Amino acid sequence: MTEVLVEVEDLKVYFPVRDGWSTKDDRQVKAVDGISLALRHAEVLAVVGESGCGKTTLGRTVAGLASPTSGRVWFRGKDLATLSSGERKTYRRQVQMVFQDPYDSMNPRKTAFQMIAQPLTINRIVPKTDLVNEVLRLFDNVGLAPGEAYLNRSRHQLSGGERQRLSIARSMSVNPSVIVADEPVSALDISIQGQILSLMRKLQEESSIAYLFISHDLAVVRSLADRVMIVYLGQIVEEGTTDGVFSNPRHPYTMALLAAHPIPDPELSRNRHRIVLTGDVPSPIDPPTGCRFHTRCPIARPVCSQQIPPFKDFRNGHRSACHFADQLQSMARLLNESGPASH
Ligand code: SF4
Numbered sequence: 435m436t437e438v439l440v441e442v443e444d445l446k447v448y449f450p451v452r453d454g455w456s457t458k459d460d461r462q463v464k465a466v467d468g469i470s471l472a473l474r475h476a477e478v479l480a481v482v483g484e485s486g487c488g489k490t491t492l493g494r495t496v497a498g499l500a501s502p503t504s505g506r507v508w509f510r511g512k513d514l515a516t517l518s519s520g521e522r523k524t525y526r527r528q529v530q531m532v533f534q535d536p537y538d539s540m541n542p543r544k545t546a547f548q549m550i551a552q553p554l555t556i557n558r559i560v561p562k563t564d565l566v567n568e569v570l571r572l573f574d575n576v577g578l579a580p581g582e583a584y585l586n587r588s589r590h591q592l593s594g595g596e597r598q599r600l601s602i603a604r605s606m607s608v609n610p611s612v613i614v615a616d617e618p619v620s621a622l623d624i625s626i627q628g629q630i631l632s633l634m635r636k637l638q639e640e641s642s643i644a645y646l647f648i649s650h651d652l653a654v655v656r657s658l659a660d661r662v663m664i665v666y667l668g669q670i671v672e673e674g675t676t677d678g679v680f681s682n683p684r685h686p687y688t689m690a691l692l693a694a695h696p697i698p699d700p701e702l703s704r705n706r707h708r709i710v711l712t713g714d715v716p717s718p719i720d721p722p723t724g725c726r727f728h729t730r731c732p733i734a735r736p737v738c739s740q741q742i743p744p745f746k747d748f749r750n751g752h753r754s755a756c757h758f759a760d761q762l763q764s765m766a767r768l769l770n771e772s773g774p775a776s777h
Contacts (some may be wrong), residue, residue, distance in 0.1 A: 436474040436476070436477070437474065437510075437668075438472045438473070438474055438475075438476045438511075439473055439474065439475055439509065439510060439611055439612055439644050440471075440472070440473040440496055440507070440508070440509055440529070440612055440644075440646070441471070441472045441473075441506075441507070441511075442469060442470055442471045442472075442492075442495075442496065442505070442506070442507050442508075443470050443505055443507075443508075444468050444469075444470055444493070444504070444505040444506070445466055445468070445469045445470070445495065445502055445504075445505035445506070445507065446464070446466060446467055446468055446502065446503045446504045446505050447465050447466040447488075447491050447492070447501075447503050448462040448463060448464050448465065448467075448503040449462060449463045449465060449493055449502055450462055450463075451463060451719060454770060459529060460472075461720070462719065463718050463719055464494065464667075464668050464718045464719070464721065465480075465488045465491040465668055465718060466488045466491050466492050466668050467488070467668035467669050467718075467721070468505075468668070468669055469488075469492060469549050469665070469666070469669065469670055470670075471663060471670075473496075473612065473641065473644050473646055474644065475611070475644060475673075476638070476642040476643065476644055477622040477644045477645075477660050477661065478638065478644070478645045478646070478647055478658055478659045478660045478661075479644070479646055479647065479659065479660065479661050479662075479663065480648075480649060480658070480659035480661070480662045480676070481493065481646065481647070481648045481649075481657040481663050481664065481665055482645045482649060482650065482652065482655055482662055482663065482664050482665065482691070483650065483664060483665035483666055484650060484666075484715055485650065485690075485715075486718070487665045487666055487667060487668065487715065488665060488667070488668040488718070489616075489648045489665050490616055492646045492648075492665070492703075493531070493614045493646060494531075494616075495507065496529065496612075496614055496619060496646055497529050497530070497531040497614045497700065498514065498522075498525060498526055498529065498740060500757055501513075507722070509525050509528070509529065512582050513633050527557055527559065527608045527609075527610065528610050528611050528612060529610060529611075529612045529613075529614065530605035530606075530608065530610040530612070530613050530614070531605070531613070531614045531615075531616065532598075532601055532602055532605055532613055532614070532615045532616065532618045533601065533616055533618075533719050534617040534618065534620055534621050535594070535597075535614055535621045536589075536597050536598060536600070536601035537589055537597060539601070540589040540597065540600075541589075542588060542589055542590070543588070544588065545585065545586045545587060545588055545594070546568050546573075546578075546584045546585060546586070546587050546588070546600055547566070547585040547586065549550045549600065549604055550569045550573075550600070550603055550604055550607050551565050551569055552573055553607050553608050554568055554569070554608075557608050557706070559607065559608060559609070566572070566585075568607075568670070569581070570582070570585075572603040572606060572607055573603060574602065575606065575631075575637070576599040576600070576602050576603040576606070576633060577629070577633060577777055578596060578599050578600065578603065578635075583775065584596070584600075593626075594621060594622050594623070594626065595622055595623075595626035595629060595630060598618060598619070598622065598626075598630050599630070599633065602618075602630075602633065602637070604636070606637060606641070609641075610643060611643060611644060611659070612643065612644045612645075612646065612704050613643055613644075613645050613646075614645075614646045614648070615634070615645055615646070615647050615648065616648045617648055617649055617650070618634070618647075619631060619651075619654060620649070620650070620651060627654070631654060631657060634658065635658060639681055645658075647659055651695070652680075652691060652692060652695045653695065655676065656676060656680055659676045660675065660676060661673065661674065661675055661676060661677050661751075662674065662675075662679045662680075662690045663689060664679070664685060664687060664691070666687050666715075666726060666727055667715065667716065667718055667721050667726040667727075668718055668721070669726060670688045670755070671685045671687050671688070671727065671754065671755050671756070672685040672686070672687070672752075672753070672754040672755070672756075673682055673751070673752070674689045674748070674750065674751055674752030674753065675750050675751065675752065678748075678749070678750055678751075678752040679752065680692070682752075683756070683762070684753075684754035684756065684759045684762060685727075685754045685759065685762075686709050686727065686731050686732070686733055686756065686762065687711075687727050687731070688754075689708075689709040689762065690709040690710065690711035691711070693708040693710060693711070694710075694711055709732060709733070710732065711730065712728045712730060712732075713729065716729055716730075722739065723739055723740070724737070724738050724739040724740050724741050724742055724743075725738045725741075725742065725743050725755070725757070733758065733762075733765045735757070737757055738757060741757070742755075743755045743756050743757045743759075746759045746760070
């Protein structure tokens, strides 16, 4: 069995509702509300959901940039809450984060060389005499070529794609075992997106890094991920292998996401019934009772607002939290033929 690098158990991350600097009331934003996952060596696990579903908070917590309200995060079997300062430093090095737009995370006064040389020096990866060569090697590895032309550029002298390459080089400089990538290509032109995805795939294959890949883009996820977790209002509603979830979705929310962002693949389109997503995501301050998706689910029944659906297990780790996971295709077909059911 492949080594589990990061394990998350019943993670909850809540934030107080604030009005300016003062706490407005006792309510809390339940950004992540009971998520468990295991990320294995060299695996790409995608976290998919609409904006505001909690996926960024989950990624930031795994990367050590946000603190759990409750629940546990383990790295290589060690509970993060019990790490010594030395172990925490190792964890921070081993789990790197790549952001949607790295512009804000780059110091405007530093050159590209300094941005990469700093982590190499702090972590004593190479002796000072080898710094330039190592930075040039990393530039070459991420396609910033010729490297000499980039050494003295600052962030505003780089294109969006070049900044993302530099950001990936910075993450790779410390030889991480996990990269949390938060919408790493969504701010880029479509032609550049493909290049960055190819780069990420190449680096993952060469270095056996595990990615926790956060995205709302199903086509991107399909091309890169081994497994997928679909998240709605801070909770997992479906998870499984990418092939399993995309070819045979077992949750109406997944079906709706797939219908909203069709992927040009006849295999996936066959026998697919459409579920159309309507309305906005409810507030994570006061999520709906029962199944959280019931206020938007076109096939919801009375039980859906009353009882939390348990996970049902299918093949190969595919599971879904829907009362009607076994009957979805026929319910969706009826829906397509006759219009939405009344709640
Ligand atoms: Fe829809 Fe009910 Fe399934 Fe929730 S449990 S996804 S409301 S059918």
